[in-house]
Amino acid sequence: MELEKYKWVVRENKIEHLLGNNQLEQRTVITIGVQNKKNGIIVPHPITHFIKxxxxFKGKSISAQINPARKIVGLLNFINEQIIKGNPDYQILHEKGFRGLQLKHAAQYITHCSEKKLAYDYVRGSIERYLIHFYSYLKSMELIDEEIVFDTYISKRGEEVIISPFLDPTLDTQYPSTNRVIKNKLKDFGDIPEKRNKLVYxxxxxxxxVMPEIAFGIALQFFGGLRRGEVVNLTAGSIPTDFLSGSNYVAVLDNQNILFRHLQNTTKEQVKRARIQPILPSTYLKELYDAHIKMNMKVEKMNPYAFFVDSKGKTISGGTYEKKFGKVKDAYLERLNSTQGRYSDWNMLRESIWGTHIGRGxxxxxLYNRGLDDKQMAIARGDRSTESAKEYIDYRNAISNFQMAIEILSSEEIVDVGKTMTRNWDWEVFSK
Structure with a gap:
């Protein structure tokens, strides 16, 4: 069968986009295409419009685009397999293409994913959610023949949410069991300030x-709430020359064009929102900054713009940063596990899911311990809105709140995690 020669794929491509002033701008786009397995040639498919x-077009990040694209490609490749196997439920798709797509096909795909022992939250919260959006799109574009009625409800945040049509009992959709041990996602190092400071230090x-080349980057996540991609996008020009000696901020910008042009996939190098990011004052953070500058001066950078480089001068990407963070995490857990009196801390960190994003938590x-309100916290974190507010923050209020947050954060040395502790790694002291 001719169909066996092809498969659906997702690709991240860089394109030149012509701006209104006749300037060319390089952009990264996500494409769904059909690949010839024999020669590797990929032909972009019009269904990519679903992602756009x-x-x-709604300003979502590359990772927010590539995730639904992969879920849709998973469904499409599953359909191809069923057609090749001669499954009678899928022959209509062989004849009609997308117009023959029905709810039962996605329902069977969800069941297939469940049988692969995928986690319940992943199947319901990711795979099914994107399939709902996909079918809703196909219906709105009049690309499918099946008559589908989507029921909706208004969430507590005032948003219209589509009720999953795959819950219809006639579809017999099977979901993974929820009877399993679920690891909690750790968002902070504890709710006691003294304990948090201790673990951060x-x-x-x-x-x-273990990984001195990213120590300052991790500190910026703790003291400034930067995301992984925002850290690795920093350049020397992103940080004021009087950093923490007068200016308590860094410029979070998308510098992929000058730092990561060599990467085909930049999902982990994304900057969610360009901004001026306030940083919590700390003499300890200043110490880490100074140490980082001295370390950079000892290596010859392959890219002169890079601020985070390894011992060979190679620019640290988001993926590399994540791996290095993981090694620090493993080393820290090992230290805790071998130290008397630290079982509770070791167990809390071992039994939970956490990674680089814990810095924002x-x-x-x-910020919360300093008494900032929701709007001040949203500005200080670089968020577009607060969880409790349904509308976006007015620009003038945002600027006012930002200035207020800067004044509050700069009024005194808020967090100096090393002040009350020995500067040596003394586990007898730490365990008391």
């Missing part, structure tokens, strides 16, 4: 020992 319409000291709680 629902995600790209220890973790940063472990980073200095720690930063948020630093």
């Amino acid at each position: 319409e629902n995600y790209e 220890e973790f940063l000291e472990e980073a200095r020992r 720690v930063f948020t709680n630093f």
Whole structure:
């Protein structure tokens, strides 16, 4: 069968986009295409418009575009397999293409994913959610023949939410069992300020020992709430020359064009929102910054713009940063596990899911402990809105709140995690 020669794929491509002033701008776009398995040639498919319409044109990040694209490609490749196997339920698709797509096809795909022992939350919260959006799109574009009625409800946040049509009992959709041990997602290093400070300091000291090239980056996540991609996008020009000696901020910008042009996939190098990011004042953070500058001066950078480089001068990408963070995490857990009196801390960190994003959680709680209100916290975190507010923050209020947050954060040395502790890695002291 001719169909066996092809498969659906997702690709991240860089294109030149012509702006209104006749200037060319390089952009990264997500494409769904059909690949010839024999020669590797990929032909973009018009169904890519689903990603553009629902995600790209709404300003979503590359990762927010590539995730639904992969889920849709998973469904389409599953359909191809069923057609090749001669499954009678799928022959209508062989004849009609997308117009023959029905709810039962996606329902069977969800069941297929469930049988692969995928997690319940992943199947319901990711795969099914994107399939709902996909079918809604196909209906709105009049690309399918099946008559589908989508029921909706208004969430507590005032948003219209589509009720999953795959819950219809006639479809017999099977979902993964929820009877399993679920690891909690750790968003902070504890709700006691003293304990949080202690763990932050220890973790940063472990980073200095194991992966010194990213220790300052991790500190910026703790003290400024930067995301992984925002850290690796920093250049020397992103940080004021009087950093923490007068200016308590960094410029979070999308510098992919000068730092990561060599990467085909930049999902982990995305900047969610360009902004001036306030940083919590700390003499300890200043110490880490100075150490980072001295370290950079000892290596010959392959890219002169890069601020985070390894010992060979190679620019640290988001993926590399994530791996290095993981090594710091493993080393820290090992230290805790071998230290008397630290079982509760080790068990809390071991039994939970956490990675680089925990820095934003720690930063948020630093702000919370200083009494910032929702709007001030949203501005300080670089968010577009608060969780409790349904509307976007008015621009003038945002500027006012930002200035207020800067004044509050700069009024005193808020967090100096190393002040009350020995500067040596003394586990007897830490365990008391």
